[in-house]
Amino acid sequence: MARVRVQEAPFDVAAELAALTAGRTDVGGIGLFVGTVRDSAGGRTVAAMTLEHYPGMTERALAAIVAEAQARWPLIGCTVIHRVGRLTPGEGIVLVATASAHRQAALDATAFLIDWLKTRAPFWKHEEFADGGGQWVAARDEDDAAAARWVR
Amino acid sequence: MARVRVQEAPFDVAAELAALTAGRTDVGGIGLFVGTVRDSAGGRTVAAMTLEHYPGMTERALAAIVAEAQARWPLIGCTVIHRVGRLTPGEGIVLVATASAHRQAALDATAFLIDWLKTRAPFWKHEEFADGGGQWVAARDEDDAAAARWVR
Amino acid sequence: MRVLYFAWLRQKIGLAEEEVVLPESVRDVASLIDFLAARSPGHAEAFANRAVVRCAVNQDFAGPDAPVRAGDEVAFFPPVTGG
């Protein structure tokens, strides 16, 4: 079962993990990744980060990424939650969780989901610095490289 | 900061994740793996699983594995908890969690920790089947292969 | 045609979306950008470096050769940076 959400509200990791495996006793491994707002970037102190998305396309893109993960690995459960709006350091931005009978499937699917989400889901980050001013975060080559590992 | 525990009691994933990043705002990514008791093995229904360990050596082996992960990746936090005693399907056996400024470090360190733990930490699983009888779980070649990926 | 702008393209253009009537010359994403870039100095600035502009046609990623038609929803934005 897959759950995909784009929301302003914080997510509850424990509740999401409980829902991921609710009523199932055939799960052998659960993988989770949570991305959080860091307090610095390029040597400057980050006061906040605002996440923008493309309503409609973003949900479609996430659903397609989840469907691809389900096609590649035997997943019992799969959850992707991405927050939008203004977030402060320490807050969770994104949660990816998978459950499978087998550990490697859960670990690989979790890494795949976050890598593809980072390069294929329409979200944009704007950083506000503590010393004033702000900037749109630039895409990183290493994210493209991480995503390219999964192309086939 | 590293935390390593061998215990009979269940672990609380939310509490462990909170402790992993408590007071830190320089975390960019959190990786987690939880291994759980499956309800079947080789086509037979599993009623329970008993985990045995080598008190003293097991804690040392886990500490060495965690130290190796800390040497390889810039981890802000690292937690390994392994349960012992009798567990039933759906219960958590092992929790591995890492926090880092960077997503790839958290994902890789999490995979490394569970792969090495599976082949280098002295734990043994005994399965009880619903139809009576039981057996010691045999080591799997694929676990050796997964661990070998990290040898250098 | 409904055209949407996100992130710094939205800021430079000063609009989150606009309705445009396509001239005959606009057949694909590349010619749509030519047309849009001429609408205002903000548009021109947003589309100045096309290498860092991404496009979606009807909510699917689309390259410069992708065809566009009057009823389409077309969006322009920078490379994505979520996660």
Next chain:
Amino acid sequence: MRVLYFAWLRQKIGLAEEEVVLPESVRDVASLIDFLAARSPGHAEAFANRAVVRCAVNQDFAGPDAPVRAGDEVAFFPPVTGG
């Protein structure tokens, strides 16, 4: 020497641990196994297939050539299956 047994070695031997006094012939893990295997039918069965027996000397994994001495803590067990 304190010798510990885990998992099915413990079950076959019927002991979780025992104190043994080493004869002169025992210098390393391989010769210790020779000595222990002769102590009872259970010991013989536990050590029948040495390819599936692992050893730790003073809580570090040790191969058949690893030296052993009177004061050591030596453990025998199957390949590990935790996680």
